[in-house]
Amino acid sequence: MYYILDSKGGFRYSDATNKNYSDWTLTPVPQPCWSPRFSGIRDDTTGEWSGVWVQEVEPVPTAEEMCFRIDAYADEMRRLVAVDPLRAVEYERTAAEAQAFKDAGYPEDAVPRTVAAWAIMGRTAEEAADGILTEAAKYAEVLYLVRERRLEAKELIRRKLAAGEIDEARQVVDDAIKAIQTAVSGSRSSEDL
Template sequence: MMRYYSRSTGSTYITGVHAVIPSDAVPITDEVFLTVFSRPWANKILSHDERGIPVLIERPIKPLTAEELCAGIDRAADMARQTAAGDPLRALEYNKAFADAVAFKADGYPAANVPETVSAWAVAGRTPEQAAVEIIAKAMAFDSQLLAIRTIRLKAKESVRTLIAENEAAAAEMTAQVAINNLRGLVSETSPRED
């Protein structure tokens, strides 16, 4: 029994086992068969040499597209926003508390008219005025963080698209990775809002 390999089908054949063997099939040794077909092909793909003998070659590295790189930046920005905000439903509570605190401040902090969202934070020795000031400061810091996330995301995506259009795939990948690292670093320095 002889073993053959066909480059047109990418398969092996054995005389006496296979009734039809393609015309481009070439004989291969058991050593070639074991090397190419019996081991995992991690990062390798099947090819053949000039004689049609099967060989494993390194998988070509395909550069990521602008869409793939931008999607990675968007995922990192989504995670950064989620980390910064915590529970998305709590954002409604924060927005209400902020609006109430701003209105309370604009009215001159009247002791007889403290909004519930502000008085809920006026604990542990905080006055309603201090609570309102803290709520406003936290909301402004959060808005600043969201703006930083947006700015990093949009600038990086535009740079990536420009670099890909200029056939600078390696620079585009580096730009995307730097943006992703910056987004991760931006939120790793702070915890989600806790008021």
């Protein structure tokens, strides 16, 4: 919702869809988010107002805002796990090649390059492939947990807000962020496969 002051110091209202600001009304447009009050004075010579907007109540967050907060946090945590999108592609390719190598019976004459790159420091190609698959399973589990917590929380937020349970919806956000953080922090590996 947008507000302006008319020439008599009263409010005029419009919603965000009024791009041309031509339909200002004296009747407030429904405002689910906040109840501001202007505190200031008007200069009698110029007619201009100086002052500040005072928010009398804490704004009620929308479902979109709360869900965005969860999505943004989940994105940040996924970046911690995969470091960057190209690393995620590398991990997926490495896991696929390690799985194909294992499924073929670990043939010594057909070691994939991604597996061979980890078959160092005394590791055999079979040990490297098994290590890669173990880490890939942990990586996939973290991604599953992040997705499940994120989607579950977003649905619960919508339900809580629809029922008018704002504090409970805020708690859902906090709980989801903690659950995502726990899932990611428990997955950090010192090895870079």
